[in-house]
Every structure is written in C-alpha cells, then in structure tokens.
Amino acid sequence: MEDDWKSQLNIPKKDTRPQTDDVLNTRGNTFEDFYLKRELLMGIFEAGFEKPSPIQEEAIPIAIAGRDVLARAKNGTGKTAAFVVPTLEKVKPKVNKIQALIMVPTRELALQTSQVVRTLGKHCGISCMVTTGGTNLRDDILRLNEPVHILVGTPGRVLDLASRKVADLSECPLFVMDEADKMLSRDFKAIIEQILTFLPPVHQSLLFSATFPLTVKEFMVKHLHKPYEINLMDELTLKGITQYYAFVEERQKLHCLNTLFSKLQINQAIIFCNSTNRVELLAKKITDLGYSCYYSHARMKQSERNKVFHEFRQGKVRTLVCSDLLTRGIDIQAVNVVINFDFPKTAETYLHRIGRSGRFGHLGLAINLINWNDRFNLYKIEQELGTEIAAIPAQIDKSLYVAEDDSAVPVPFPLASLPNTMANVAGQQQQLPPQLTQPQFTAVPQQYAPQQQQYMPQQQYQYPPQAFMQGPPQSMEQAPSMQGHAPQQTY
Amino acid sequence: MKGTYSGKRREGNGNSNNGINRNPNANTSSGAFYETEETTKNFNDRLNYLLATSISTEATVTVTTGVKYSGILAACNPEGSNGVDVVLKFPKVIDKGFATSNIDQLASDLKENLVIKGEDVAELQLHDVNFSGEGKVGKEAKEESGQKAEVKAEFKPSSKLAGPATERKIKAEFKTDTDISGANTVIKERELEKWVPDDHETFDMNESLEDSTTSWNQFAVNEEKFGVTSTFDEHLYTTRINKDDPNYLHRLKEADRIAKEIESQGASGNVHLAEERGIIVDDSGIDEEDKYSGVDRRGDELLAALKLNAKSNPPKAKKYVPPTLRSQPHNADPAIISSKAAVISPQTVHPKEHKNQELAPEGGHSHSRKKNQLDELKEFSEKFKVPYEMPEEVKAMLKKSSENSPKAPQAALKVNPSLPPKPTSTPPTNPNSSASSKNARATRDLTPSANKAELRKPPARMSQGHTPVHSPSSGRHANISRRRNISQGSFFGSKCPLANKKDFSKNFNMFIKGKEAFEQNRAAGKSKGGAASVFVIEKPYFTAPTWFSNVEQSYRTMFPDEHTAIQRSQMKMQQRSMSAMSSPGSPHMMGVPGMMMGMPMGPSGSPNPYMMAPNASANMYMPFQPPAFYPPVMQMMPMGDERGGSGTPPPQNTGSPLGGPTFMNAGPGGPIPPFNYSAAAPFQPVMGSRSFRQGFQNQSYQNHHNRHRAHDR
Incomplete structure (x- = not known):
C-alpha cells in the first residue's frame, strides 16, 4: 500500500x-x-x-x-x-x-x-x-x-x-x-x-x-x-575523461579544430576561448564551417546569454563557444567533447573546463590546443594536477568518449514538461526538430x-x-529497502 | 598559549599524537633555573589544561612504592601541597613494583575510587589526550583511532612542557588541490609533439582568428543556416510576478524606486558588484577567467582592490596574446597599481581626453589638449597618496629638491621610452642643480604622441619616478606598456613654456652632449628612451618593493611645505654633523643614532639622497636621476653594507651608491672616497658650510652617473 x-x-x-x-x-x-x-x-x-x-x-x-x-x-x-x-x-x-x-x-x-x-x-x-x-x-x-x-x-x-x-x-x-x-x-x-x-x-x-x-x-x-x-x-581529474593536447601554431588552430570536427563523433561540444573577442570570432568561423554553433560570454546581454544557455542545454545546437563564464558548474549531460581552443591560466579553470564533459561518471574527451607560448602553462597545470597529458593520436578510440546509446541522455526541460508558457500555449512545440522531443522527466x-x-x-x-x-510522508518505515540497511548515519 | 589551543580547537583537529614526554629529572632540576612568575603561571595553566582535558580518560599512576595503578582519571588537584592529588575510578593494579604483597592482594583492596595523595604520586601517565576539546568526527576519528598517544605529564611545571605541545602537527587540514594531486614542486618540461595536419587535407581558412573581424548575430545565423529557434522562458527558472495583485501598481512604483536607488550606487571597486548593478567598469585588465573561474592566488587584500585599477594591456589586442604573455595584473608592482588606485574618477575624463587627442594631429601643440591633460594631472596629484610612510629626511629632501629643480620630479614622470627624447628649454634656476634639471628635462619627451597618450591611467609620481617600479615582481611588459600610456602633456604645468622649435634645437644640443655619454648605455638597453629608461630597464632586479602599504597618508605629509622643509633639513644637517663629529671614522651611516632610516645625508637639500662625497667638481654631465623618489631604496639601503644590512634583499646593494669604490674612481673629481667609506677617509663635517653642501650635492649626481654606468656595463 x-x-x-x-x-x-x-x-x-x-x-x-x-x-x-x-x-x-x-x-x-x-x-x-x-x-x-x-x-x-x-x-x-x-x-x-x-x-x-x-x-x-x-x-x-x-x-x-x-x-x-x-x-x-x-x-x-x-x-x-x-x-x-x-x-x-x-x-x-x-x-x-x-x-x-x-x-x-x-x-x-x-x-x-x-x-x-x-x-x-x-x-x-x-x-x-x-x-x-x-x-x-x-x-x-x-x-x-x-x-x-x-x-x-x-x-x-x-x-x-x-x-x-x-x-x-x-x-x-x-x-x-x-x-x-x-x-x-x-x-x-x-x-x-x-x-x-x-x-x-x-x-x-x-x-x-x-x-x-x-x-x-x-x-x-x-x-x-x-x-x-x-x-x-x-585524484583531481575525472576517471571518465581522456585528455589530449595538440601542439599547434596559433594559425593552425582553426585547421586543427576543423579536423577534430570531422574526425570526432561529437554529441555536443563546448569550446573555450580566452577572450570574448575570440569567442565571437571562433563561433562565426564554426558556423562558416557548417556546424551549428552558439557563443556566450559575459559581455553579452543577459537575455542573449540565457537564450544561448537554455538552447544549448536543450541540445538545439551542437557546439557552444564560450569564455570562462561557463567554466564552472554548467551541467550539460550530452557534452562528450571539450576543446580548449585557448589554454587556461590556472589549474582549477582547466579542471572545471574539462569537467564539462564526462558528466556524472560518463565518458568524455578533453582536447587542448597548445601553442608555443602555452607550453609552460601546460607544464605548470600538469604539475599542479599531477597528471601528464598525452599528445593527440591520429585516431581516437570511440569507446573512450562515445556512448553506444545516448538516446536517454537527460535534458533539463523535456519539451513535454515545459510549462504553459507563451511559447507552448501558442503551439510552437511542433516547430521543434523532432529528435529533440524525448520526454525525460514526465509526460504531464x-x-x-x-x-x-x-x-x-x-x-x-x-x-x-x-x-x-496517504498519510504524512514521514511515515515511511515500511519502505522495503529500509529493512535491509541500517541507517548509516545517526545524526 | 591558550590561544594556540583554542585556535586549533576551531580547526577541528582531533589531534592526539602529542608527545609531551618529560624526563623526571627535569623535575628535580626545575628549581635550578629561575623562571619568572609569568612563565611559571603559563606552565601551570598548561598543566591545568592538560589535566582538565584528561579527566575521564585513562590514566596510569605510579606511586612511590612502584605500584602502577591504571584507571579512569576522575579528578585531580593540582593545587595539592605536595604534588598533584589524583582520583582514579575503577582502578586496576598493572604492576606491583617493589611492593611486598602480590597483585591480587593489592587489587582486592581497591574500591570504586582510588585516591592517591600528591606525595605518593611518582608518575602520572595520561593516555589518549585530546587537546582539540571536542569529539572526533567522521573520518578523522577513523584515522586517528589507531594512534595511541601517550602523554606523560609531570606534576610541576617545567620548561619542557610547552615545546612539544605547540609543535603538534596540524592534521587533517582541508586539502588543497595540490595536496590531493601530490604534485611535486618541480615543473616538468618536456618535448611536445607537433600536430601535423593530414596530407590530403586542404583547409582554406589558414588564418588566425583575428584576421577577420565581423560582428554577427548568432541567433539569426543559426536560425537561417540550421533552423535553430529559441524556447527560452525565464519562468522555467524563476518565479512569476503576480500582476493581479491589487497593490500591483503601488508595488511597481516602490520596486522602481528601490531599483533606481540600488542601481545608482557605485560599486566601490568591486567588479562583481559593478557587474550586477549594471555599471560598466573598465575591466580590461582582468579576463573572464579571473572573474568567473580562476581563484586569485595572491594573499594580500590591498592588491586585490588595486588589481581592479590595474589595466595594463589595451582592451582589444589585435593579435591573440596568450594569458601567460599578457602583462597580468597579478604581476604588477603594488606601487604602480596603488598609484593608479589613487586616481579617483578617471572615467569621467576619458571621453573628453580621447576626443581631444583625436582632434589634435600628431605633433600638434594643442593648447587645449595640454590644458586638459594638465588639469587632470593636477587633479591626480592632489589626490595621489604615496602608499607608504616616508622618512622625515626624505620629505625634507623632496621639498628641497623640488625647490632647486622644480621640474625634475615631473620630468621623471614623463619618460616615454617609445619615442626619442627631446629637451625643452627652461633656464636652470640654480647653478648647482643646473646639470640635473637640464638632464632631467632632456629625458622628457615632448613629442605629443596623440595616439598613444592615454590619460586613463595618469601616471603616478612615485611609481614612475623611482626605481621600485621595476621590482622583480613586475614584468617588463607591464612597465613598458604603462609607460607608453603616459601622456606627453602630463608633466607640463600651465606655466611651463611649451616647447617650440627654437627651444628644441637649442636644448637639443645640450642633450646630445649627454646623449653621447650615454650612447653605450642606450645601445645596451632595450628601450628607445633616454638615460632614465636605460636606467629603468636595467634596474628591475636591483630594487625590491619595500614600502609599507600605508595609503592613508596624504601626500602633504610627504611633501611638506617649503618652510618646514628647510627648517627640517637644517636641523638634520646639524644633527648629522654633530653625530658625525662624535664618531669620526666610524662607518657613518651605520653608527649615527640621530639619523632616521639610514638617510643621514638627506638634509643638505640635495635632490638626491645618495650624495656621499664632498666633491666640488660640478660641471660634468649628470644623467638624469629623478629626485624625490628614493624612499624605498633608502629604507632598504643598508648603509652600503650588506653584512650590516637588515636582511633586505641584496640585489640592490650592488647598486647602492655607497657600495664600493668603483664609481668613486670613475668620478672626474678624482678618487675622493665617499665619506662613509670609513677606511679610506673619515668624513670631516663642516658645520653650516654652504659650499660643502653644494659640493656635496653635485658629487651626489656624479655618483649617480657613475653608478649607472657601472651598472650598465
């Protein structure tokens, strides 16, 4: 009962x-x-x-x-x-x-x-x-x-x-x-x-x-x-994330990125740049290359930032180029590749950036484009994290970062559960790409x-x-799993 | 010592491995040494604390017959007439010692409590003493339960008790990232493998990002190309506003009022506050990593505030500069930053300034522009505070020097290493200081580099004028770029004659003379500037910033008015002379009690605090050395004697004018030893001798000159 x-x-x-x-x-x-x-x-x-x-x-x-x-x-x-x-x-x-x-x-x-x-x-x-x-x-x-x-x-x-x-x-x-x-x-x-x-x-x-x-x-x-x-x-780094560096010249970075896009099986990717200007420029280039891409940084209007954030979490675009504004805490389960287009200054930034992939114990890939000037920073961060980042191989094993079945990757707001906002009431749901309409939390x-x-x-x-x-929620002694486990903490 | 305990208590360390092991012998000897009442009291306090925290824990007492009892310490009386009385609960006999009866017999006598009088207690052992004053929790308890600490405490305080207790290792402190990574401190360099594009691959966008600059609308482009539309609705995330509320209109008004109130207040220098209040601040010195991700690793509060004001690289670098190469505010010298922090409202001036600069063509002598700059500078100088205390002598000297060569300090500010220096014509006001003022002016740059002149960061006297700017911590980039930002007009008072061509050429000859002397140096130095910049570039590793971060003082206290300055300097002069006489032949700087901060020579009114040797040859070229800005050097200048120095970093001692005979010999006046060079020639002070003072001053320039040369070689 x-x-x-x-x-x-x-x-x-x-x-x-x-x-x-x-x-x-x-x-x-x-x-x-x-x-x-x-x-x-x-x-x-x-x-x-x-x-x-x-x-x-x-x-x-x-x-x-x-x-x-x-x-x-x-x-x-x-x-x-x-x-x-x-x-x-x-x-x-x-x-x-x-x-x-x-x-x-x-x-x-x-x-x-x-x-x-x-x-x-x-x-x-x-x-x-x-x-x-x-x-x-x-x-x-x-x-x-x-x-x-x-x-x-x-x-x-x-x-x-x-x-x-x-x-x-x-x-x-x-x-x-x-x-x-x-x-x-x-x-x-x-x-x-x-x-x-x-x-x-x-x-x-x-x-x-x-x-x-x-x-x-x-x-x-x-x-x-x-x-x-x-x-x-x-240890500091996540077990599920494989890290590589690609040692490139500054002007090779775009080329390298393009190669990555073509070779990697990207579910969703976040690309970090070190300046707001570069964020915008890179995002432009990526759309020119034929990939849908949003960008976000702190000098944008908040309404636009919110929009970008929301849509990217919903999986509407494949890539997001951003500054360190979105380095910490942002949880997008579908992200399986993080690319440091520019290498960060501090170890914690690096750690948080690569932590955007491999969410909740899943697998992910972190690729760092390193130029000549970044190399000491790379050494320093490797030292602080106690790891050594390997050079990027010609082929990256898919099993390192691609899930066989990512149909059930949680999305924050499954469309069906969206509230009766103006957008929904106006019946705009139908305009959305069908592959995105996976109900995740509830159909109601x-x-x-x-x-x-x-x-x-x-x-x-x-x-x-x-x-x-039925009864106050506190009366839960009958929950079956209770019997087996003594409450582990008695505070 | 109590503080130690309480401090540790707050850290939540359940520590237990305190080895307070004291030798019983120390006990008997304690009478041998004299302890002050306070020491005794401290030790007593510690013992009391130890006993108090040990109550209810296990203890072992050896009585004088050698029988050892163990039990729970129920009570004890440290005030007992004959040692510490102890009460054990549930005692057991663990060793019968020399007692005649056997253990069982002894044990049968025991009741629930055993009271042992102080005189019978030979030794008291306390086990598992926990100083933390609180229960152990969680993992700590697990870690520590295995360790059994034994504390043997003595009954009478002795000096040994405190030591080990305070040396306890702090365990289980919250781990930082490096603690976890267990990283060694050595940064490992290694060969990186170059990325090579696949051969067959062609990529036509072989350019760096900044090669094209077009702004674009990401939403429009993505919708057009990929059909991405937006469904964002803030109510997914936040609460709704109840617009049906009957009081809605009233509330709206009220909310409007409060909102305006909040948004109109300043951000008091905090970027995050400013951001949230929608205030646009100039934050180009910090990137988004600094703002949202990175943790500031510097420890000092002052710097944090100042960092916001430090802006070293232009906001939009054309080419991408990796963070490592940017002149980071982190690395900026506190002096530079603090002087910037003192500028109260730079933004208000900017737009105007920029406009003016744009209007004024390169090299144009726009009076209004200069006037603007001037006004700003004036404002700045009024608000500027030197962030540390300055010795009295220096103040006096500063004053005096500005009297002698009024333009010199400003000249110091004016160095623009990016442009060839050009002199101005101001007739020397004082024959003695003529050399200095001319040369000082020579380094001034009159070319109005309108493009580069940015008044956003009006230069600070102190920071620009003296060498500590180039402390080891400050990168060269920072310094140079900052210098470039100094406005040309910054240093001209409204009454200062504007340079015209005629004056230029006239004085330029003068400069060329000096230039010749410095050609070598200039070639060596990276900067394109004059003597001062060469000096500056060479200087960084000679001086460390030593100032006290006292920004409270007004500049007025540092630059006293003329009258008091003269008075003071005269007093000092007398003082110095007298002290000097009283101890002739001794190393002066060291031994003179009346001198403050190692600036005994200051009062002569020389713009240069370093003057050392009386020497009359005044007519040689003196490289410009900004007067009025040596305080830090002076403070750390350990009287030219490293061994006698007060532990300040040695590098600048190599540059100390008091240092050695090298520069002395180079002086044209012949090898007259510096007066403080005691072994060579004890200085004979001449009281009130004007000529001495003058000569003295001149020599000081000379010393300077020589010093530079010595360094540059």
Whole structure:
C-alpha cells in the first residue's frame, strides 16, 4: 500500500551510458535511506535519479542533521543535488520566508541550480526564485513580494536586495555556496561576508566545490561552526575523461579544430576561448564551417546569454563557444567533447573546463590546443594536477568518449514538461526538430507557478488521490529497502 | 598559549599524537633555573589544561612504592601541597613494583575510587589526550583511532612542557588541490609533439582568428543556416510576478524606486558588484577567467582592490596574446597599481581626453589638449597618496629638491621610452642643480604622441619616478606598456613654456652632449628612451618593493611645505654633523643614532639622497636621476653594507651608491672616497658650510652617473 506512490511515478527512461567509479563507488544506500519526505523522493525519482552518488551519500545525511558542511567532490558527480536535496528537505513550504539562500558565482549557474531545485522539488510546493544581475531589478523586487522559499542568486544582486531589506534573510537558516573556492576568492569574498551579516547569527552553511586551490581556512574559522569536511577526491581529474593536447601554431588552430570536427563523433561540444573577442570570432568561423554553433560570454546581454544557455542545454545546437563564464558548474549531460581552443591560466579553470564533459561518471574527451607560448602553462597545470597529458593520436578510440546509446541522455526541460508558457500555449512545440522531443522527466505538463493553490489540484490530478493523500510522508518505515540497511548515519 | 589551543580547537583537529614526554629529572632540576612568575603561571595553566582535558580518560599512576595503578582519571588537584592529588575510578593494579604483597592482594583492596595523595604520586601517565576539546568526527576519528598517544605529564611545571605541545602537527587540514594531486614542486618540461595536419587535407581558412573581424548575430545565423529557434522562458527558472495583485501598481512604483536607488550606487571597486548593478567598469585588465573561474592566488587584500585599477594591456589586442604573455595584473608592482588606485574618477575624463587627442594631429601643440591633460594631472596629484610612510629626511629632501629643480620630479614622470627624447628649454634656476634639471628635462619627451597618450591611467609620481617600479615582481611588459600610456602633456604645468622649435634645437644640443655619454648605455638597453629608461630597464632586479602599504597618508605629509622643509633639513644637517663629529671614522651611516632610516645625508637639500662625497667638481654631465623618489631604496639601503644590512634583499646593494669604490674612481673629481667609506677617509663635517653642501650635492649626481654606468656595463 505504502509503495503505491512509487508505481505512480513518471520515471524517465534509464540512461544506459557506462559510468565510472567517480559516481558508482558508493556504500549502497538509496535515497529512501535518508528519510526524506515523500514529495521530495518523488521529485528525485522523477528526475531520473536512482541511487545517490558518493558525495550525495556523504553529504545529504550530515546536512539534514544540521551540521555545517565543507565538501569537495569531482566535477559532475552530483554536488548540486547533494545540497539541493537537504535544502528541499529542510524548507517548510508553509512558512512564508526565504529559508535557504544558494549562492553561485555566475548567472547561468544560478539558472541551472534553480532548475535543479525546481525539478527535484516539484512536488514539494516550494517556490524557488533566481536573482542575478543583468535582469530587470524591478522585476526581482516585485517577485519578492510573493512567497519565496529558496533564493538562488549571484552575490552582487543578493547583497543589493538583502541590504535594502527587499529580500528578508533574517530567518534564513540555511546558507549554501556552490563553487565555494571561487566564492571565497577575494573578489567575491567581500560580498559574501556582507551578505552573511544579513543572515541570522546561527545558521547552517553548506560549501561545495570540486577545486580548492587555496585553503579556505580563514573563512572556515570565521563563519563555519565545526564544519564536517568531506573530501571524496584522491585524484583531481575525472576517471571518465581522456585528455589530449595538440601542439599547434596559433594559425593552425582553426585547421586543427576543423579536423577534430570531422574526425570526432561529437554529441555536443563546448569550446573555450580566452577572450570574448575570440569567442565571437571562433563561433562565426564554426558556423562558416557548417556546424551549428552558439557563443556566450559575459559581455553579452543577459537575455542573449540565457537564450544561448537554455538552447544549448536543450541540445538545439551542437557546439557552444564560450569564455570562462561557463567554466564552472554548467551541467550539460550530452557534452562528450571539450576543446580548449585557448589554454587556461590556472589549474582549477582547466579542471572545471574539462569537467564539462564526462558528466556524472560518463565518458568524455578533453582536447587542448597548445601553442608555443602555452607550453609552460601546460607544464605548470600538469604539475599542479599531477597528471601528464598525452599528445593527440591520429585516431581516437570511440569507446573512450562515445556512448553506444545516448538516446536517454537527460535534458533539463523535456519539451513535454515545459510549462504553459507563451511559447507552448501558442503551439510552437511542433516547430521543434523532432529528435529533440524525448520526454525525460514526465509526460504531464508541469506547472512551475509558485502558487500552491494552483499546485495542489494539479498534483491530485497527476497522482491518484489514494496515493497522494496517504498519510504524512514521514511515515515511511515500511519502505522495503529500509529493512535491509541500517541507517548509516545517526545524526 | 591558550590561544594556540583554542585556535586549533576551531580547526577541528582531533589531534592526539602529542608527545609531551618529560624526563623526571627535569623535575628535580626545575628549581635550578629561575623562571619568572609569568612563565611559571603559563606552565601551570598548561598543566591545568592538560589535566582538565584528561579527566575521564585513562590514566596510569605510579606511586612511590612502584605500584602502577591504571584507571579512569576522575579528578585531580593540582593545587595539592605536595604534588598533584589524583582520583582514579575503577582502578586496576598493572604492576606491583617493589611492593611486598602480590597483585591480587593489592587489587582486592581497591574500591570504586582510588585516591592517591600528591606525595605518593611518582608518575602520572595520561593516555589518549585530546587537546582539540571536542569529539572526533567522521573520518578523522577513523584515522586517528589507531594512534595511541601517550602523554606523560609531570606534576610541576617545567620548561619542557610547552615545546612539544605547540609543535603538534596540524592534521587533517582541508586539502588543497595540490595536496590531493601530490604534485611535486618541480615543473616538468618536456618535448611536445607537433600536430601535423593530414596530407590530403586542404583547409582554406589558414588564418588566425583575428584576421577577420565581423560582428554577427548568432541567433539569426543559426536560425537561417540550421533552423535553430529559441524556447527560452525565464519562468522555467524563476518565479512569476503576480500582476493581479491589487497593490500591483503601488508595488511597481516602490520596486522602481528601490531599483533606481540600488542601481545608482557605485560599486566601490568591486567588479562583481559593478557587474550586477549594471555599471560598466573598465575591466580590461582582468579576463573572464579571473572573474568567473580562476581563484586569485595572491594573499594580500590591498592588491586585490588595486588589481581592479590595474589595466595594463589595451582592451582589444589585435593579435591573440596568450594569458601567460599578457602583462597580468597579478604581476604588477603594488606601487604602480596603488598609484593608479589613487586616481579617483578617471572615467569621467576619458571621453573628453580621447576626443581631444583625436582632434589634435600628431605633433600638434594643442593648447587645449595640454590644458586638459594638465588639469587632470593636477587633479591626480592632489589626490595621489604615496602608499607608504616616508622618512622625515626624505620629505625634507623632496621639498628641497623640488625647490632647486622644480621640474625634475615631473620630468621623471614623463619618460616615454617609445619615442626619442627631446629637451625643452627652461633656464636652470640654480647653478648647482643646473646639470640635473637640464638632464632631467632632456629625458622628457615632448613629442605629443596623440595616439598613444592615454590619460586613463595618469601616471603616478612615485611609481614612475623611482626605481621600485621595476621590482622583480613586475614584468617588463607591464612597465613598458604603462609607460607608453603616459601622456606627453602630463608633466607640463600651465606655466611651463611649451616647447617650440627654437627651444628644441637649442636644448637639443645640450642633450646630445649627454646623449653621447650615454650612447653605450642606450645601445645596451632595450628601450628607445633616454638615460632614465636605460636606467629603468636595467634596474628591475636591483630594487625590491619595500614600502609599507600605508595609503592613508596624504601626500602633504610627504611633501611638506617649503618652510618646514628647510627648517627640517637644517636641523638634520646639524644633527648629522654633530653625530658625525662624535664618531669620526666610524662607518657613518651605520653608527649615527640621530639619523632616521639610514638617510643621514638627506638634509643638505640635495635632490638626491645618495650624495656621499664632498666633491666640488660640478660641471660634468649628470644623467638624469629623478629626485624625490628614493624612499624605498633608502629604507632598504643598508648603509652600503650588506653584512650590516637588515636582511633586505641584496640585489640592490650592488647598486647602492655607497657600495664600493668603483664609481668613486670613475668620478672626474678624482678618487675622493665617499665619506662613509670609513677606511679610506673619515668624513670631516663642516658645520653650516654652504659650499660643502653644494659640493656635496653635485658629487651626489656624479655618483649617480657613475653608478649607472657601472651598472650598465
């Protein structure tokens, strides 16, 4: 009886691509072992999650127990869900206050994080708002008149809203930072510390990142209370990513890229350049070569950036040329090739860039075009990462980066689940290329509106009443998997 | 010491391997040495802390009969009259020692608690002492559970206790990337394999990216070519605005007001704040990697703020410059950056400036342009603060020097190495300083290079004028490019005569004279500029930046008004003379107590702090050496004596004018040893001697000159 709700879920098609130990090396817990509320579990399963990844397994129970957490895990191993799940678990939908603040360094990452919150929490009746620069500030202020439970944003805008008391953080017990090393890098740190003054003195902090080139001890001592440190890395690079360099002259780079395009079996690719000017120029060349290509960098209008980001995540274009704006955190599962058209300066940038492929333990390829001047940087970064990057072979084994079946690669917003936006209402769905219409999460139109009043009836429609109404979600002792596993953490 | 503990406690180290092993012998000897009351108290505190944290852990007590009891330490009394009284819970006998009865017998006497008086305690061993003051958690506990730390503590404090405790290794600290990679510090170079295109392949776009520049609309092109359309809707990501709210209009107004308020405020120098508030700041010095991805590895807060103001390469480089080759703000000298940071509102001036510069043709003597530049410079100079403290003497000297050769400091700013130097004509105001001012002017560049002149970054006196600009940390690129940006007009006051052709040629001869002397140097130096730039290029590795980052002080404190400066300098002069007399023959700079910061010679009013030897030959060419800008050098100049130096980096000592006889001998005035060269000729001060002072000053130039030559060779 209690298990009925599970049979009602719209679980997406299983992603059958092979995965590495980076995400499989777990203790065998399930999400049900965390005693999460049922609405949250429903969201998790409907997002296609099956089992927690190692970082999720470690961080979720600790975070739910209320401890401060400082965690590092490799790129694309599920860090976002590792803080979103406890956040959603802790937020009370009936309390009309901002109860969690999630800070990220870039606007695109804010959008993405918010989307994960909404996907996982779609049954929780929680409203999650994004606030970043580049958007209409007035609109954001107006949005805050409505109930907002989780605020995702970039530090500058959040500080502005908090300092004007537009965003009331005084009862926000949960403070989350993704890409914590960047957030605690000097330029952001000053803003973060100001924001912290608007939070209640006793609050829980969750800090996540894949890289910590410098120690964040100072911040830990000052702002964290007995942080529980999680380090799941005994090496820096992902197991699933194969790295190569191609030593070229500067003017050969385009030629080399063209060769790569013709030889590689690219599902989606991200190409990084070191200047905004080069980003635009390269993207132009790529379209000239006959490949669909978007570009993005910080000097563009935010509306265009959002559009590019959204469409690329939806898989509308094959290649994205970008600056380091999209180096951190961006999660596009279909990307299997990352090309560093220009080589980065720092090891963490390199690590984050190549981490755009090989998401969630899948396979990927990272190719670095190195010119004469870059070579010392290559040595330096190799040294810092403790790896040696090999020269690109004439033929690259497809099994290193191409999945046999990528039909089930998750896409953030399956078309069928798009909300009733103007675009959908106008019936524009039909105009989209058919290969993109793979429903991933659910086939039922999803209402993203924050209002709970609209939300409840819809849920009842979606899930038969007896499944939905059954008892409080906390009474989950009967879940079968519970019996086998003693709860591994008793916090 | 408590602080140490508490600090570590916060780090959450469950540490346990503290070996506090003290030899019982040390105990008996403790009476032998004298300890201050405070030391004793500190040790007592430590012992108390140790005992307090050990309560409830296992302890082994050896009593004077040699019987060892182990049990849980329930209580202890360090204040006991005869040592530490100990209470063990659940005691066991583990060694019967010299006791006559056997263990079982002893054990049968034991009850739940065993009280051992202080006088009976011979040794107390504490096991598993945890100083962290908190429970071990997670993995740390696992790691450490295997290690059993043994702490043998003594009853009376002795000096040994503190040492090992503070030396404890900090374990389980959060790992940085390199900790994880376990990278060795040696960067491994290796041969890279060249990429070769396939033979049969033809590729007609063999060009680098920047060869074509057309802006394009990515959405239009992709839609046209590939049929890509957009479905973006912000409500996928964020909440909806409730426009049906009855108060909507009111809220809208209110929101508008707040939004305007927020957006109208400045960004206080933070790029991210500025970005979020939609303020366009000039961030061309930092790329998007710096902004969104890379973690700034520098440790200093001041630099961070300054970095934003550092802008070294032109925003749109025509050719791609790899990041490694760009003059990175990271590498910029703090002095350069700080002087830029002092410019308050450069943006407001830019557009105007640019327009003016565009209007003015190359080489045009546009008065209005110069006026603009001048105004800006003036504004800058008023706002500029030297970011460190300057010794009194230097201030005095600065003042004095500007009196003597008023244009010299500005001249120093004006060096433009990219263009051939041309002199101006300003009649020397002072016969003594004529050489210096002329030469100084000689390095000035009057050619208005309108294209290059960028007033965005008005040069700073200090940074341009003195050598520490070229500290080892600053790349040459940075310096040069920055110098190029210095506006030609920057250094001319409105009253300063504009150079006309006549004056040019007249003075140009003067310069040529000097030029001859420097030809060699110039050939050696990379820069195309005059003496100063040669000097500059050669200089970088001689001086390290030594300033204190004190940006609070006004320039006024550094450049006192004329009157006080003279007064001060006279006082110093007297002081110096007297001290010198009191210890004739000693190495002056070292021994003179009345001198501050090693600048004993300053007060003579020479523009050059280095003057060393009284020497009357004034008529030789002096390469321009900007006066008024040696403070850092002076501070680190360890009196020309490396051994006596205060640990400052040695390189600049090689360039120290006090250094050795080389340059002395080169002086035309004959081998007159510097007065501080004690072995050769003790300096005999002549109080109040004007002639001495003058000669002195001249000699100083000469020394300088010689010094440059010595270096350039």
